[in-house]
Structures are given as structure tokens and as C-alpha cells.
Amino acid sequence: MRFTKMHGAGNDYVYVNLFEESLPAPPEKLAPLVSDRHFGIGGDGLILIMPSDVADARMRMFNADGSESEMCGNGLRCVAKFVYDHGIAKKDKLKLETGAGILSVDLETDGKTAKRVTVNMGQPILDAAKIPTTFGETPVVEKELEISGRMFEATCVSMGNPHCVIFVDKADDDLVLGIGPQIENAPQFPARVNVAFIEVISPNEVRQRTWERGSGETLACGTGASAVCVAGVLAGKLHRRIVNHLLGGDLELYWSEEDNNVYMTGPAEEVFSGVWTIPQDVPLYSELA
Numbered sequence: 001m002r003f004t005k006m007h008g009a010g011n012d013y014v015y016v017n018l019f020e021e022s023l024p025a026p027p028e029k030l031a032p033l034v035s036d037r038h039f040g041i042g043g044d045g046l047i048l049i050m051p052s053d054v055a056d057a058r059m060r061m062f063n064a065d066g067s068e069s070e071m072c073g074n075g076l077r078c079v080a081k082f083v084y085d086h087g088i089a090k091k092d093k094l095k096l097e098t099g100a101g102i103l104s105v106d107l108e109t110d111g112k113t114a115k116r117v118t119v120n121m122g123q124p125i126l127d128a129a130k131i132p133t134t135f136g137e138t139p140v141v142e143k144e145l146e147i148s149g150r151m152f153e154a155t156c157v158s159m160g161n162p163h164c165v166i167f168v169d170k171a172d173d174d175l176v177l178g179i180g181p182q183i184e185n186a187p188q189f190p191a192r193v194n195v196a197f198i199e200v201i202s203p204n205e206v207r208q209r210t211w212e213r214g215s216g217e218t219l220a221c222g223t224g225a226s227a228v229c230v231a232g233v234l235a236g237k238l239h240r241r242i243v244n245h246l247l248g249g250d251l252e253l254y255w256s257e258e259d260n261n262v263y264m265t266g267p268a269e270e271v272f273s274g275v276w277t278i279p280q281d282v283p284l285y286s287e288l289a
């Protein structure tokens with residue numbers, strides 16, 4: 001299977017171009033295998049770049065555990081770069097179909113390759129039932145959440161996929177690696193949840209560490225960074241325009257007062273391409289039929 005390895009601020013995925021390739025086996029089976037950093041290619045998950053009836057291309061994204069997510073912000077910037085750089089659509093404005101609808105993307109290019117990408121991430125979903133979370137009230141802002149006898153304040157936002165934002169003094173390993181997976185799987189989140197631990201540096205600057213649903217700690221999360229921008233405004237801690245320092249790089253976020261959309265700007269990089277050899281014990285589509 002031919003693939004391309006790309007990352008956005010260190011959030012790295014294995015990309016397969018289904019304009020040219022066909023998958024040998026179901027993507028939820030392939031994602032854990034290709035994501036494995038020792039036995040596979042290595043990545044936070046698998047992203048499919050596909051033809052679309054309604055946009056320039058379509059993205060489907062699978063976490064390292066094989067579960068599918070509706071959206072991926074860093075992934076969508078990379079899909080946009082791939083679509084542009086590889087001539088699928090040589091336009092500096094693209095429409096891309098995702099599980100969170102058709103999103104508009106603007107590319108900064110040198111005419112050959114895209115350097116930075118801005119995604120209109122759409123409007124945040126604040127309705128508790130739609131996020132989904134069992135916290136009764138909407139919006140869910142700094143609600144008490146008890147984990148292992150410790151109290152946290154949860155602010156919940158969906159950017160098509162669910163996020164729980166926790167403002168902390170210090171986003172250390174104890175919180176991210178210890179508490180993160182417990183929040184991901186807490187009963188308050190029936191579809192599990194992505195978790196962002198946020199240190200506020202100033203009203204327009206934060207530092208983020210991320211525990212992702214289905215993938216564990218990642219170096220960055222674009223939908224998470226967007227949810228943080230919204231959560232910070234709702235909690236009265238942040239302005240609408242922020243810089244978010246993630247472990248793998250910076251993202252710029254803006255939650256527009258005019259159209260209620262969140263705009264995310266950041267880098268996208270292609271690292272290498274290759275051919276992956278499918279392990280012999282993986283049932284192929286041809287054998288499943």
C-alpha cells in the first residue's frame with residue numbers, strides 16, 4: 001500500500017491517496033497496524049484522502065486504536081497541502097468534505113507547494129447532548145468533574161468531535177498521562193472525549209498538552225486547539241484571538257464574533273512516502289468478500 005507521511009505541528013498521520021490507491025483491508029483494521037511506531041510506519045492514526053461528490057476532496061480519519069473520528073484539524077491542513085501539492089486541485093481555496101461537514105480552506109503557497117493553511121473549522125457545538133456529554137446544562141463551562149477523588153473543572157465543546165478542556169496551573173505528566181485517559185473514558189462522555197490541558201499565559205496565549213481519544217498523547221490537536229479558543233472565551237479567560245503553543249508547534253485561532261466560525265492557521269509538512277507491506281495475517285478485502 002503506497003502512503004505518505006505528513007504532520008501538522010507534530011501531529012503525524014499516515015495518509016493514503018484514494019484518488020490513486022485502493023485500500024487492501026478495512027481502514028479500522030489498518031489504522032492500528034500502520035500507526036504502530038515499532039511494528040508499523042508510525043503515526044497518530046490513518047487518514048484517507050478520497051474523491052468527493054460535493055467538494056475538492058474528502059477526508060476520513062482513523063485513530064491509532066482504529067476508531068473513526070468526525071474531524072481532525074491538523075489532518076485537514078495536511079490533506080489540503082496534499083491536494084494542492086500533488087495537483088488533485090491546484091487552487092489556493094479548497095472545499096474539503098469531513099464528518100463535520102464541508103469546510104473551506106485557504107492556502108498560503110509559493111505557487112508549487114502550500115506552506116501554511118487556514119481552515120474555517122465551522123461553528124462550535126455547545127449543546128451538551130450533541131457534544132455529547134451528560135452534563136445537563138448548556139453551555140458546559142467549568143463544571144465539576146470528579147476523577148479518582150480529585151476535582152476538575154470541565155468546559156466542553158464539540159468541533160464536530162468532542163473535547164473536554166481543563167484549565168490548569170501546570171500540565172504535567174501526572175495530569176496528561178494519568179488523568180487524561182480517565183477523563184477520555186469517564187461516564188460523563190458517552191462517545192469518549194479528547195482532553196486538552198491548558199496553561200493560560202495571557203488572555204491571548206496558552207500552552208496546551210493533549211490526550212486524544214483513541215490515540216493517547218499527541219504533539220498537537222487542531223480541533224482541540226479550536227475548542228480551547230472557544231472554551232477560553234466562555235470561561236472568561238481568553239480573548240477571541242489566541243496563539244496556542246502545543247508540544248509540536250504553534251497554532252493561531254480566532255473565534256469570529258461575526259459569523260461564529262473558528263479559524264485555525266498553522267503549518268503542514270510532508271515527510272516521506274513509501275510502500276507498506278501488509279502483514280500476512282491481515283484479512284484482505286478480497287478474502288473477506
Ligand SMILES: N[C@H](CCC[C@H](N)C(=O)O)C(=O)O
Nearest residue numbers: 069072073074161221222223
Ligand atoms: N488531532 C486531531 C484530532 C483527532 C481527534 C480524535 N482523536 C478523535 O477521536 O476525535 C486534530 O488535529 O484535530
